Amino acid sequence: MNASRTALTMGAALATVLALAACGGGKIGETPGGTPQANNKKLALLPGVKGEPFYISMECGAKEEAGKLGYELSVQAPEKFEAALQVPIVNSVLAAKPSGVLIAPTDDTALGTPMKQLTSAGIKVVEVDTKLKDRTVATSAISSNNKQGGQLAAQTLAKLIGEKGSVLVINTKAGTSTTDARAAGFEEEIKKYPNIKYVGQKYSDNEPSQAANIVSAQIAATPDLAGVFATNLNSGEGAAAGLRNANKRGEVKLVGFDASPKQVDGLRNGDVQALIAQDPAGIGRQGVQQVVNALDGKPTTKEIETNLVAITKDDMDSKKEYFYRTSC
Structure with a gap:
């Protein structure tokens, strides 16, 4: 192959790479197709409401477990336990493309479509505390019995x-x-x-x-x-x-x-x-374990129920x- 043809071929290849980068590429943590990268170590926890001790305890357990497993956990919660306030948060997390999401859906039906959008983007979803009526969306669900x-x-x-x-x-x-x-x-x-x-x-x-x-x-x-x-x-x-x-x-x-x-x-x-x-901290820990298992291709448990205790x-x-x- 002569020098001029080699230059043309290299130029065409470079143009193709640039075009692909412009079309599919974009955010850190994503593949060119827009799905989370294999080495993405970011998780998101979406509790049902901000500032409630139950969900704070869950956050503590989840953050502790995420750190042990080499993941970073961010937390975003609505000011009230309302689907209308939680859906925009789900959409925001979808745009950020973490590898996995732990979520306490604030409505067992209304959060179905936003959560399906997470899974369609290649994000692993685990329900903690509350869950959807549609049991096909989440990889696992951890809640009290x-x-x-x-x-x-x-x-x-x-x-x-x-x-x-x-x-x-x-x-x-x-x-x-x-x-x-x-x-x-x-x-x-x-x-x-x-x-x-x-x-x-x-x-x-x-x-x-x-x-x-x-x-x-x-x-x-x-x-x-x-x-x-x-x-x-x-x-x-x-x-x-x-x-x-x-x-x-x-x-x-x-x-x-x-x-x-x-x-x-x-x-x-x-x-x-x-x-x-x-046992909200235990729910958080097990939620992280299940989402990381899903990311690693390991077996997950569809439904996990934790016990409760009466205190007088x-x-x-x-x-x-x-x-x-x-x-x-």
């Missing part, structure tokens, strides 16, 4: 009220997989007690003030109200306020879910009679390891 937690709450509340009287459930938002499972487990279990009347569940929209109003209204409508089960932190704090406002603190027994510092204080001072605690004032000192954190 929430139905079991609801059953444990029913057993605990039944004992506290002497197995008689009316009981109410205050749930957060309809369509939240975890709290719906807790309410379902509670309802199933409480019906085993013939002298307890289950008056149903009401939704607080995750607002403590609404939970307080619900309790106040229920006390007025149900003179023999003996107990309340609040399915999450905000509902529990609001229910406690409602009982204080009605001068029913301690008289109407309250079982809460989770073990944030405020809830632990409430248990200690008598605002709450029992807490059903989860009498045994709280022996169960301190279940208390949630406010910082890592």
Whole structure:
């Protein structure tokens, strides 16, 4: 081949490379096709809401495990537990192209399409705490056995009220997989007690003030109200306020879910009679393990459920390891 033809061939090849780079290439951490690179060591955690001790504890466990495995974990959470606030965060993470995402979807249906876009981009997705109805999207889902937690709450509340009287459930938002499972487990279990009347569940929209109003209204409508089960932190704090406002603190027994510092204080001072605690740090650790297994081509577990524990004032000192954190 003569020199002129060699120069033309090299020039054409260079032009092709530049064209490919311009069309497909772009962000650090991506292949030319826009998918995460094999050596991408970035993970993202998308909790359900910012600043909540449960999710902070999860973050601590996830960051610890990610560091051990040689990954960097970033965290982005919405100001409220709302799909409309979480979807833009998912879209932002999609543009950043981490290799894997751990997410607590704030709605079991509305987050389906955004999460599918993550997997279509080659990003491994693991659900932590909450999950979609569509079980085909995530590689793995790690959560507490929430139905079991609801059953444990029913057993605990039944004992506290002497197995008689009316009981109410205050749930957060309809369509939240975890709290719906807790309410379902509670309802199933409480019906085993013939002298307890289950008056149903009401939704607080995750607002403590609404939970307080619900309790106040229920006390007025149900003179023999003996107990309340609040399915999450905000509902529990609001229910406690409602009982204080009605001068029913301690008289109407309250079982809460989770073990944030405020809830632990409430248990200690008598605002709450029992807490059903989860293991959020363990959920975070296992979430990272599952997403890294998926990235390494190792086997993953589709569904992992962690156990819960009931804590009362009498045994709280022996169960301190279940208390949630406010910082890592």
